[in-house]
Amino acid sequence: MNPTTETTWPDHPFIAEMIRQTRAFDSYxxxxxxxxxxxxxxxxxxxxxxxxxxxxxxxxxxILARLKAYxxxxxxxxxxxxxxxxxxxxxLSHEGFGRVxxxxxxxLVLDRSLRDVHRFGFESMDGLCEQADTLxxxxxxxxRQHPDAAAA
Amino acid sequence: MNPTTETTWPDHPFIAEMIRQTRAFDSYxxxxxxxxxxxxxxxxxxxxxxxxxxxxxxxxxxILARLKAYxxxxxxxxxxxxxxxxxxxxxLSHEGFGRVxxxxxxxLVLDRSLRDVHRFGFESMDGLCEQADTLxxxxxxxxRQHPDAAAA
Numbered sequence: 001m002n003p004t005t006e007t008t009w010p011d012h013p014f015i016a017e018m019i020r021q022t023r024a025f026d027s028y029x030x031x032x033x034x035x036x037x038x039x040x041x042x043x044x045x046x047x048x049x050x051x052x053x054x055x056x057x058x059x060x061x062x063i064l065a066r067l068k069a070y071x072x073x074x075x076x077x078x079x080x081x082x083x084x085x086x087x088x089x090x091x092l093s094h095e096g097f098g099r100v101x102x103x104x105x106x107x108l109v110l111d112r113s114l115r116d117v118h119r120f121g122f123e124s125m126d127g128l129c130e131q132a133d134t135l136x137x138x139x140x141x142x143x144r145q146h147p148d149a150a151a152a
Numbered sequence: 153m154n155p156t157t158e159t160t161w162p163d164h165p166f167i168a169e170m171i172r173q174t175r176a177f178d179s180y181x182x183x184x185x186x187x188x189x190x191x192x193x194x195x196x197x198x199x200x201x202x203x204x205x206x207x208x209x210x211x212x213x214x215i216l217a218r219l220k221a222y223x224x225x226x227x228x229x230x231x232x233x234x235x236x237x238x239x240x241x242x243x244l245s246h247e248g249f250g251r252v253x254x255x256x257x258x259x260l261v262l263d264r265s266l267r268d269v270h271r272f273g274f275e276s277m278d279g280l281c282e283q284a285d286t287l288x289x290x291x292x293x294x295x296r297q298h299p300d301a302a303a304a
Contacts, residue, residue: 089241089243089251089253090243091241091242091243099241101241101253101255103253103260103263106259106260106261106263106294106298106301107258107259107260107301108255108258108259108260109258111255111258142258142304145300145304146258146298146300146301146304148297148298148301149258149259149298149300149301152294152297152298
């Protein structure tokens, strides 16, 4: 898929959540006028683009908002899958390193190290949805293994 | 206890860990010359002092280092009590709000909202140790309730 020639995204339940979360993190309404297609476009970062992105200094606020929207959308999908509240927590250093966790009750259902946050993005929207599915399914499987901690 | 007239701290296992962690967070060795007594002195904030501390703007780096040293010391005591690695994670906003969690395996053994981080401190060192004991014991109790998630 070449995003520059498309005007819609794949039909995947994750897309609607991504749009919702991306709008939620747009605190100042800067992107209010954008179509859903334009709104999600910045999540697509090709290998060539990635190579050109510097990883010095602080990742800018726009990238941090996208990173948080992405993992918040994952939390919402986990919530939809298990029926309990899923809460993301981000710990980001100024150098683009960090960690994100998602908890359900007292259970850590997702725990990822982050690096090169400056370059956060996906090759394609299909790739983004695929990775999200993988993370959501892994989280739901952890909940099935430890239902008591998830309910605590 | 009036810390200004004391030159030692109470004999409590948490104190040694606090000294270790406070030194660990002193990345630039600014406090290298301080005695253990002087090193922990800034953790004591009386009610009167607290009232005078402004809570606008960013909490300064020294306060953040103390906050992180305190919860890292708690993580170390949890680790000593259960024999598994305990990892703290901090998520702090610029306005002195935030959340700290400590995880053991896939189990959240501590989960606290933080506010007024600008005023982080304790009435006395006995009070600090007492709160630490309470948090460590609560964490160890959670581990006993969900041993499978803690071992995952």
